[in-house]
Amino acid sequence: xxxxxxxxxxxxxxxxxxxxxxxxxxxxxxxxxxxxxxxxxxxxxxxxxxxxxxxxxxxxxxxxxxxxxxxxxxxxxxxxxxxxxxxxxxxxxxxxxxxxxxxxxxxxxxxxxxxxxxxxxxxxxxxxxxxxxxxxxxxxxxxxxxxxxxxxxxxxxxxxxxxxxxxxxxxxxxxxxxxxxxxxxxxxxxxxxxxxxxxxxxxxxxxxxxxxxxxxxxxxxxxxxxxxxxxxxxxxxxxxxxxxxxxxxxxxxxxxxxxxxxxxxxxxxxxxxxxxxxxxxxxxxxx
Amino acid sequence: xxxxxxxxxxxxxxxxxxxxxxxxxxxxxxxxxxxxxxxxxxxxxxxxxxxxxxxxxxxxxxxxxxxxxxxxxxxxxxxxxxxxxxxxxxxxxxxxxxxxxxxxxxxxxxxxxxxxxxxxxxxxxxxxxxxxxxxxxxxxxxxxxxxxxxxxxxxxxxxxxxxxxxxxxxxxxxxxxxxxxxxxxxxxxxxxxxxxxxxxxxxxxxxxxxxx
Numbered sequence: 001x002x003x004x005x006x007x008x009x010x011x012x013x014x015x016x017x018x019x020x021x022x023x024x025x026x027x028x029x030x031x032x033x034x035x036x037x038x039x040x041x042x043x044x045x046x047x048x049x050x051x052x053x054x055x056x057x058x059x060x061x062x063x064x065x066x067x068x069x070x071x072x073x074x075x076x077x078x079x080x081x082x083x084x085x086x087x088x089x090x091x092x093x094x095x096x097x098x099x100x101x102x103x104x105x106x107x108x109x110x111x112x113x114x115x116x117x118x119x120x121x122x123x124x125x126x127x128x129x130x131x132x133x134x135x136x137x138x139x140x141x142x143x144x145x146x147x148x149x150x151x152x153x154x155x156x157x158x159x160x161x162x163x164x165x166x167x168x169x170x171x172x173x174x175x176x177x178x179x180x181x182x183x184x185x186x187x188x189x190x191x192x193x194x195x196x197x198x199x200x201x202x203x204x205x206x207x208x209x210x211x212x213x214x215x216x217x218x219x220x221x222x223x224x225x226x227x228x229x230x231x232x233x234x235x236x237x238x239x240x241x242x243x244x245x246x247x248x249x250x251x252x253x254x255x256x257x258x259x260x261x262x263x264x265x266x267x268x269x270x271x272x273x274x275x276x277x278x279x280x281x282x283x284x285x286x287x
Numbered sequence: 288x289x290x291x292x293x294x295x296x297x298x299x300x301x302x303x304x305x306x307x308x309x310x311x312x313x314x315x316x317x318x319x320x321x322x323x324x325x326x327x328x329x330x331x332x333x334x335x336x337x338x339x340x341x342x343x344x345x346x347x348x349x350x351x352x353x354x355x356x357x358x359x360x361x362x363x364x365x366x367x368x369x370x371x372x373x374x375x376x377x378x379x380x381x382x383x384x385x386x387x388x389x390x391x392x393x394x395x396x397x398x399x400x401x402x403x404x405x406x407x408x409x410x411x412x413x414x415x416x417x418x419x420x421x422x423x424x425x426x427x428x429x430x431x432x433x434x435x436x437x438x439x440x441x442x443x444x445x446x447x448x449x450x451x452x453x454x455x456x457x458x459x460x461x462x463x464x465x466x467x468x469x470x471x472x473x474x475x476x477x478x479x480x481x482x483x484x485x486x487x488x489x490x491x492x493x494x495x496x497x498x499x
Binding site: 066129179 | 406409
């Protein structure tokens with residue numbers, strides 16, 4: 001009897017240990033799955049980064065560069081999202097060097113040859129500008145931490161990268177993007193606010209005066225490009241968005257089928273206007 | 288017979304005199320002939336105008352600005368037009384008829400033109416003006432600008448203080464004309480786009496060139 005009890009107890013204990021092991025393994029499963037998914041994401045991103053890098057500079061994706069480089073933008077976005085902070089700083093260094101140091105090695109170039117050279121240079125410039133413009137905000141913060149505050153070897157290149165970011169958001173995404181068709185609904189106002197916030201962030205950086213770019217690698221009739229970040233542009237941008245948003249706010253009406261969602265849209269518009277006014281006040285010191 | 292009458296009615300409805308019949312000049316900008324003057328035809332009446340300025344409107348893009356249109360400013364009384372940055376717009380009060388003709392150097396969608404004009408009105412504190420918004424609705428209606436096409440705006444003042452605005456979009460396929468009645472001051476509101484506060488640096492360059 002005692003033997004049977006001992007045997008039964010042993011059986012329960014052993015089974016319990018297995019059960020505990022099984023339970024432990026099951027408890028660790030979500031973390032292991034997370035790790036696997038993360039590795040898959042990283043592999044997928046590395047693939048996307050490689051594909052995007054090639055695609056950005058393909059001739060067919062560089063045919064139309066102005067006013068908006070439509071064809072290379074999706075690849076620039078993927079590249080910016082999937083590249084590491086270090087990759088992006090190094091890219092800025094390499095491509096700016098390429099733009100400024102590659103020359104047109106023809107003694108008496110024709111107009112067509114000059115145009116072709118400038119277009120190739122503009123292609124690289126536009127791609128780098130688009131990458132800079134699409135870097136996610138948290139990555140920009142880390143790049144600044146590591147390379148500007150960290151005084152890395154790529155500090156100057158990061159100043160250029162940030163100026164390119166400013167140019168892309170201002171000239172491509174806002175001026176020739178959202179503004180060219182107008183802020184015609186609350187979604188466009190919200191996107192304009194989001195983009196202006198990125199410019200605002202750059203304008204308030206303690207080293208904003210060092211953010212700038214100098215491009216001398218084009219051949220006439222293309223001019224040199226020299227620009228340093230002017231913090232006053234942030235306020236001007238907010239004021240422009242405010243005028244357009246206030247105009248929409250007055251004219252806003254529900255479209256067909258939008259009657260149910262209209263109150264929510266009006267609330268979003270009020271929120272957007274509130275944020276715009278706060279940003280303007282913070283620059284002007286006036287409520 | 289009734290078919291001939293019907294055809295004539297349809298024909299006369301489809302054809303209108305050009306808003307501006309330009310008098311060719313001897314100079315060119317971007318291959319666009321710069322006129323010495325024009326005859327404006329607005330609602331059956333004719334007005335003689337003199338070209339007092341011309342310039343190139345550019346727009347900022349990545350490195351090299353794009354050329355958008357060659358503009359020509361025409362007025363009824365050239366002697367009373369003031370060619371200074373501060374005096375030009377107020378001197379529109381002295382004019383009975385004014386016109387601005389834009390010969391486009393690229394295709395531009397109507398929405399882009401409307402938005403660009405709206406930006407110009409905003410910086411002149413006219414963005415919420417009801418008559419300005421009525422004008423912008425006409426800009427939408429006359430449609431997109433075409434490369435080598437001409438968009439013309441003309442305003443004439445009546446003795447009773449009312450003003451009539453006409454806008455014409457002339458393309459290879461034909462012309463679309465719209466008119467509207469407005470109150471006193473409409474000519475100045477419209478001319479503010481080119482002679483008032485400027486919306487960007489290139490608008491400033493155009494204004495300076497118009498007043499040379």
